[in-house]
Amino acid sequence: MSTRETRYSAGVTRLIERPSPNFDARKSAIDLVVLHYTGMQNAEVALSRLTDAAPVAGRYPGPWQDSAIDAAAPLGRVSAHYVVDEEGAVYRLVDEEQRAWHAGASSWEGRVDTNDRSIGIEIVNGGHDFGLPDFPDDQVNALIGLLHDVTARRELSPARIVGHSDVAPGRKLDPGEVFPWSTLADHGVALAPKCPIGRGGAALFGLGDQGEAVGTLQRELAAIGYCIDMTEAFDQLTHHCVRAFQARFRQAEVSGVVDEETRIIVADIAAQTRALRPS
Numbered sequence: 001m002s003t004r005e006t007r008y009s010a011g012v013t014r015l016i017e018r019p020s021p022n023f024d025a026r027k028s029a030i031d032l033v034v035l036h037y038t039g040m041q042n043a044e045v046a047l048s049r050l051t052d053a054a055p056v057a058g059r060y061p062g063p064w065q066d067s068a069i070d071a072a073a074p075l076g077r078v079s080a081h082y083v084v085d086e087e088g089a090v091y092r093l094v095d096e097e098q099r100a101w102h103a104g105a106s107s108w109e110g111r112v113d114t115n116d117r118s119i120g121i122e123i124v125n126g127g128h129d130f131g132l133p134d135f136p137d138d139q140v141n142a143l144i145g146l147l148h149d150v151t152a153r154r155e156l157s158p159a160r161i162v163g164h165s166d167v168a169p170g171r172k173l174d175p176g177e178v179f180p181w182s183t184l185a186d187h188g189v190a191l192a193p194k195c196p197i198g199r200g201g202a203a204l205f206g207l208g209d210q211g212e213a214v215g216t217l218q219r220e221l222a223a224i225g226y227c228i229d230m231t232e233a234f235d236q237l238t239h240h241c242v243r244a245f246q247a248r249f250r251q252a253e254v255s256g257v258v259d260e261e262t263r264i265i266v267a268d269i270a271a272q273t274r275a276l277r278p279s
């Protein structure tokens with residue numbers, strides 16, 4: 001491995017080492033990057049949590065935490081490879097060669113070993129519990145630089161960058177529907193629809209509907225990578241996957257209900273994903 005300066009000269013201008021003890025041995029090759037928001041008050045609270053080898057509830061209070069939880073209750077140990085703060089500083093917590101603990105119960109492309117195969121990046125942002133604040137330009141620029149660096153070194157296509165909500169639909173909402181996925185796509189580090197968007201359209205189907213069109217939608221979502229059963233029934237899991245898809249590619253309509261525009265964008269992203277998948 002070359003020096004830190006050489007490795008990061010392409011994209012990261014401010015790399016700060018902040019080692020976390022929360023990792024173990026990686027068993028799979030890296031073929032995915034998972035983006036998160038921290039969902040906490042600020043960078044320091046998030047960094048403390050992500051580097052704490054024995055976290056307890058009382059040390060990390062906040063609106064996301066039920067007041068009924070005992071302040072001395074042990075919390076799960078978590079980490080990520082990188083944290084990007086609002087000013088654009090990038091913290092390295094876990095070496096990429098090791099497995100960080102960021103994705104939890106999750107599934108993508110039929111595999112449930114998300115931490116094993118991915119690089120986890122936490123973006124400092126309060127998220128849904130703090131009213132969905134915007135992501136500052138300095139932060140987004142730093143993230144794009146980091147993603148350029150990672151994807152170049154790991155030879156990853158834009159289709160390999162996903163959100164936590166994509167791999168854990170129904171359980172996780174981050175990085176959320178104000179996250180600037182289209183800006184990332186403009187810089188070649190995420191997918192975005194190539195079809196014309198903004199036409200809207202009538203609602204086509206949602207929870208409880210069934211039939212061939214639902215089956216087609218499920219096949220397309222599965223081709224992108226979503227964990228979904230081919231039931232031809234618009235079940236709870238399908239609803240969660242549609243909602244996660246919309247939070248990324250149809251941010252004006254994050255409802256879990258499929259309208260004409262959502263249907264067209266699903267087909268567009270599925271086609272792009274298939275084209276980029278190594279044969």
Ligand SMILES: [Zn+2]
Pocket residue numbers: 035036037102164172174
């Ligand atoms: Zn997350």
